Amino acid sequence: MKTVVNIPAVNSNSKFSSMKGSHVAMRVPDFEASKKWFTEKLDFRVIHEWPFGDLKLAYLAPATDDNFWVELLAGGTPDKQPDYSDLNESLHQAGYHHFCINVNSVDETLAELRKREVTIVGEPFDIEIIGRRLAFFADPWGNLIELAQVL
Missing domain, CATH: 3.10.180.10 (2,3-Dihydroxybiphenyl 1,2-Dioxygenase, domain 1)
Structure with a gap:
């Protein structure tokens, strides 16, 4: 039996009606290797790169999507990722x-x-x-x- 998900109507009267998804940030241990992995393995595009303190950051986007980005955060010594x-x-x-x-x-x-x-x-x-x-x-x-x- 297939269930249909009923999505509530859009609430245009909300004080937060301007909120829309933008990006997700990932803390990565190797900036260049992470950029290379996303661009070579997933065909993502590098939108912008910039420094922030001792960190390097970049926005990457899927091949045909300008509405969702992945932000890479690299530098320093990040904690180990769970398995x-x-x-x-x-x-x-x-x-x-x-x-x-x-x-x-x-x-x-x-x-x-x-x-x-x-x-x-x-x-x-x-x-x-x-x-x-x-x-x-x-x-x-x-x-x-x-x-x-x-x-």
């Missing part, structure tokens, strides 16, 4: 877990990621109640990224 090699175990950690990218086909996207030797975390799965096919992959430092396809 997210097992998706089920990763769900027990507190705090940031992943960000999600919508795709037309999870399976086709995973096939291309495998060709590009990207680490896939678990197998794709369907969640009928939200009408999505999902899969997860990780950057070289264990940061999780979710793929979502509307069923």
Whole structure:
């Protein structure tokens, strides 16, 4: 049985009606290697780079999306990333877990990621109640990224 998710109507009267998604920031241990991974493995574009104190920062965007960016934060000595090699175990950690990218086909996207030797975390799965096919992959430092396809 397929469940349809009922999304509440937009609240244009909200005092926060100007809020819209923008970006997610990721603390990475190697600025240049992270930029290279996103641009070579995911075809992201480097939008802007700048220094902030002893840090290096950059905005990166997917190949055809100017509305969602990933911000890389690098420099100094960041703490070790939790081990997210097992998706089920990763769900027990507190705090940031992943960000999600919508795709037309999870399976086709995973096939291309495998060709590009990207680490896939678990197998794709369907969640009928939200009408999505999902899969997860990780950057070289264990940061999780979710793929979502509307069923």
